[in-house]
Amino acid sequence: MIPVQFDYLAPTSVEEALAALGEHGDDAKIMAGGQSLLPVLRMRLNAPEVVIDLGGISSLRGIRDDGDAIVIGAMTTHHDVRDDALVKEHALLVSKAAAEVADSQIRHRGTFGGALAHADPAGDLGAPALALGAQFVIAGPGGTRTVEAADFFVDLFETAIGDDEILTEVRIPKHTGWGAHYEKFVRVAHQWPIVAVAATVKGSIDEARIGLTNMGSTPLRASAAEQALAGASATEDGVRAAADLAADGTNPPSDLNGAADYRQHLARVLTGRAVLKAAGN
């Protein structure tokens, strides 16, 4: 389908992009990889007058080591995130989740920042970002601010990014040596998750961090399960009681792929599996 006509701007710096956003306000939409935005435009669910393409801003692309954290530029593609050595070493969970996003074509276009800014509750990257305690660096007319993951995801398709702001990078505290697994439950390979569990553990098991995908209007932490896992043994019996707590406090949707109670059941089963795989079992 053909989108409504729009003007196209391709700034080459964040400042230029912010200025364009400031000028066009509500009428403008930022485009990263376009993998969520373009379907929306083509189905005419949104009709911005101006599309501001961040693709020409090279400073937004790439991954760097920043001491106790690694920093992923907003425009880094899923493909690059998945294969990056720093990510694999210090935030393995993110690499594992990026590998599960859509298919190869989409992973080469879609971006880390775009996916997080889009904040689809079924998106694969929110739960790992939340579990690892990511910090979101957001640039606006007044300068740059940093938002904690817990405050970043506000609601369905809604984040802390203001209308006149741009997500520039995401800092992920290093979890060097932590085991990780992203357990994604789908009916067909290229599908968004019905439910997914992002688990990363230190040792087996000293500490666990668990994020849930599509179990509410935002990514969720399975805090009760995390607490119960500290000091648990990485065996089926050892994790079962903790995994049974995984759905506590969740509020998943009901749709053609499953009713809410089924999703809660899945969250419990998948948490057990994800934790064991993260712990190398």
Added chain:
Amino acid sequence: MTATQDRPAAEIGKDRRRKEDQRLITGRTRWTDNITLPGMLHLAMVRSPFAHATITSVDTEAAKAAKNVVAVLSGKDFGEELGVCINAWPITPDQKTPSHSPMPADRVAFAGEIVAVVVARSAAAARDAAELVDVEYDELPAVIGIKKALQDEVLAHPDLGTNKSALWVFDSQEAGTGGEVEAAIEEARNGGIVIEREYRQQRLIPAFMEPRSVVVDPTGEQLTMWSATQIPHILRFALAATTGVPESKIRVIAPDVGGGFGGKLQATPEEWVAWAVARRLMKPVKYTETRSESLMAAHHGRDQVQTLTLAADKDGKVTALKVHLDADLGAYVAIVGGGVPVLGAFMFNAIYKFPAYRFECQTVLTNTTFTDAYRGAGRPEATYAIERLMDELAAEVGVDPLEIRERNWITHEEFPFTTVAGLEYDTGNYEAATAKAKASFGYDELRAEQKERRDRGDRVQLGIGVSTFTEMCGLAPSRVLGSLDYGAGGWENASVRMTPLGKVEVVTGASAHGQGHETAFSQIVADRLGVPFEDVEVLHGDTQVAPKGLDTYGSRSLVVGGEALVKAVDKVIDKAKVLAAHLLEANADDLDYADGRFTVRGTDQGKAIQELATATFAGHDYPEGMELSLDADATYDPVNFNYPHGTHLCAMEVDTETGAVTMRKYTCCDDIGTIINPLIVAGQVHGGLVQGIAQALWEEAVHDESGTLVSGSFVDYLLPTAADTISFDVVHTDEPSICTTNTLGTKGVGEAGTIASTPAVVNAVVDAVRHLGVSDIQMPCTPERVWRAIHAHDGDAPTPADAMPHFEEGALNQDPTAGGADQ
């Protein structure tokens, strides 16, 4: 050296790569949407968001004023020249058939129906302006779902007074082909076995790759329509019959068409609207649907509730089968419409010797997208029902599902065999296909593994599903179609033309939409006429090039169209013989024809067919009384259907904790008579299997209570990709059962995989968890449904409607009433 000497000994049976593939795959070819004519205008449709509503006003002012808009038209701007969408198969004389305007002026009956059309200088301008058309509706109550429709409380078409369109009945006792069903069931209730089930054939969307597209050029002596259709000839007939344009003034072209699966066997509202607009404006127009429109408004398939009673003696020998279908037509009776479930009437008895059989089909109207043929059309539904029931019978008797089939099937010595449905199966060998499939599958080993896993209480259980299918294809003997009140015949036409330099043009009325006719037909002609494969050009899909034909569906192209071709080639050889005898100064009786060459027996004298073609072109020397042409036409009307069959075995793993199912192994041994091109057959089988497996596991079109299509995009309508399927084990019997009713001995294969695979998969899923108390899972077998079925008894999950036993408790095991999201 003549070209004929380069020819391989036999083309038939050879793995020829498809000659059409390069252009089809690269898209550098004539898809309808690739066609651009000078001055061509573009259409966008304004569609009803409501399933049932009165149109109170259509305000087109703003749209008309928009940039680059040429016209905005609605139903009331047209009279009879708009025509109607036809139903070619009224299944009973008293069928209730709502009139189906391509663009109704007063009332819409499903969400997605066209209410206005915008004509603009670009597709984008048309789309933009379509949003400016302001249509006011008075919403009417909509009836969604078969069970609701049967209650006749809310009517899809109030003027008809009922939602029940037609009741079609076949009874073996009345037909004299078998005994009385009720008596046999009664008898089985005392000491025998009676299995009663209600199965749901969910609604499916054909989802062909190329969206529908139509271009109409009204300039010139003939009006020309290009359409992404399976049926150019039927379209021409229907346009003439309903829009007042003489047939001789209509040319329909189906250029390269990107898939259809029955979904392009339709006379569509979009085609009729484009036709009317082009005639009104006297300008060429194009309309290409969006994928969303395709999912919403192109016809859907299947959608039946099957109420089944199978009676057997205590050893599992079936004594009677009673079938009642309720079939959802959607809002209108489409071109084949109610004929689709009726096609299944003859197939419920499948490969078995059932002594008594009764079939009833009640068609109903609802406020949903109209339904029609979808790959297999009627036969997958029948095969699903009987193959699921045979597995249930096996479970009841306590024997292997292959054993129960063997107790009931027609043995190979018994052919030809007249079935309880009145068909004569000419050949088949179910024993051979089953033995080969079993061996290739590793049946015994997998059964052993299944037992081991059950005993161990493994989290992942293994199930084995069987489907020993047959089908009737090669539509169809014209007289049979006539006796069923179908509006057309089932013959096919072919022409063979020898060009001056000795090449061969073959014209067929069976127009391909991606199946590879060009290649397979070239192989047939190459062998039969003795010319190189490369020298044969297959032409089709244009009523000016191929004026006669009945198009492509029902696995008919090879078995009917191919036979017409053989007959035409034979006529060419007969004609050429007269000329050869003359030029060789020999008696025609002394000539032999082989490898494209007439030779005088006992000499080295001869003439190649190419030389004779050139001599005919020159016309310098030919016998008195010979018409100066080698070309020939032939029309072939099949004398019978043909009956491919096969044994399909499927192993599924079921994760009992999540309900997720995974295919472990799939083996099919199909017996389809002579194979012209094994590569094309493998393609048809693979694609067919995936389509049938997709019904079992993934696809379902769902309307909510208000009639909105919930599965309106590929995010919610789940199509599998290569990543979701495994490598299939495709084998064939060592000695195929050659079809006796056509020269080549072929049987259809276009639908076989789809027909056979659905029950094999569901049987396997149910088999994996039968020991946990499960005897049915509604399609598609989603993880949630599987999980709920497993845990229905242990209190872990609430009992859903679709996992409960039916009849006895007065409850239905599959409840399709509301058509709601939980359907």
